[in-house]
Amino acid sequence: MVDLLIMIIAFTALIVASIHDLRTREVPDWLSYSLIAAAFGIRAIYSIIKSDEMFFLYGVIGFAAMLVFGYMMYYAKQWGGGDSKLMIGLGTLFATYQEYEPMKFLIMFMIYLVIVGALYGFLWMLILSAKNWQKVKIGFLGISSLPKYRYLRMISHAITVSFIIVIFLVNNPVLKIASVTFASLAFVYPYLHMAIKVVESAALLKNTAVEKLTEGDWIANNVIVNGKIICGPKDPGIEKKQILLLKKYKINSVLVKEGIPFVPSFLLALIAALLIGNIFPII
Numbered sequence: 001m002v003d004l005l006i007m008i009i010a011f012t013a014l015i016v017a018s019i020h021d022l023r024t025r026e027v028p029d030w031l032s033y034s035l036i037a038a039a040f041g042i043r044a045i046y047s048i049i050k051s052d053e054m055f056f057l058y059g060v061i062g063f064a065a066m067l068v069f070g071y072m073m074y075y076a077k078q079w080g081g082g083d084s085k086l087m088i089g090l091g092t093l094f095a096t097y098q099e100y101e102p103m104k105f106l107i108m109f110m111i112y113l114v115i116v117g118a119l120y121g122f123l124w125m126l127i128l129s130a131k132n133w134q135k136v137k138i139g140f141l142g143i144s145s146l147p148k149y150r151y152l153r154m155i156s157h158a159i160t161v162s163f164i165i166v167i168f169l170v171n172n173p174v175l176k177i178a179s180v181t182f183a184s185l186a187f188v189y190p191y192l193h194m195a196i197k198v199v200e201s202a203a204l205l206k207n208t209a210v211e212k213l214t215e216g217d218w219i220a221n222n223v224i225v226n227g228k229i230i231c232g233p234k235d236p237g238i239e240k241k242q243i244l245l246l247k248k249y250k251i252n253s254v255l256v257k258e259g260i261p262f263v264p265s266f267l268l269a270l271i272a273a274l275l276i277g278n279i280f281p282i283i
């Protein structure tokens with residue numbers, strides 16, 4: 001029953017969070033904190049009834065592991081604060097599940113999240129490119145002529161050629177497959193990097209009124225007042241005190257980098273983990 005309850009809570013939280021993320025590009029704090037509280041509550045009650053303190057302790061371990069991982073992703077600007085807090089709640093929930101050994105279902109879910117998240121992000125990039133095709137086309141032509149990207153292509157092509165040579169020199173099939181993989185990745189990387197930058201500039205940068213800013217928004221350009229940087233792209237996310245300073249200095253709007261609504265990939269990864277199960281030899 002406790003496993004069923006864990007999964008009901010997880011699906012409910014992810015469905016509600018996905019709807020919020022798609023509509024507003026935000027996950028409300030009350031939802032993430034409620035998920036964390038529910039996860040600890042279930043584990044505490046079960047531990048008391050069954051006299052099994054380890055069931056609660058595994059939740060603490062899952063919480064701590066995802067706290068570190070979530071904040072790494074947040075400060076790397078890969079996830080927003082809401083995504084990170086939601087992941088902390090899921091880590092607390094999934095620290096144990098059914099017949100899986102402690103932490104193994106959580107690890108499996110994370111692997112599926114990497115795979116599903118990559119496909120999901122690529123699909124969003126295609127959709128945004130199609131909706132902003134003219135801007136993307138002009139931006140790609142412009143960025144590809146920049147010196148730093150010319151050098152990047154030269155380096156990637158040299159690495160590609162090196163791996164192609166290895167393909168013809170080695171007889172080991174594993175090394176051949178690895179060389180083909182790395183040659184393909186090296187060739188694609190600079191073009192993928194340019195595409196991400198162009199799509200970001202064409203579709204994800206928005207002038208936003210200061211009154212509509214919320215804590216955690218990513219500021220795309222430095223906002224400088226009297227020679228002092230109030231906020232900028234080096235910040236992991238704008239803070240409340242910075243918003244107040246912008247209002248104090250009567251800054252009307254700032255350029256904000258919007259993220260894609262990534263929470264639905266959490267939901268899809270969970271569905272994949274349950275339907276497909278453990279196909280990873282390392283787990």
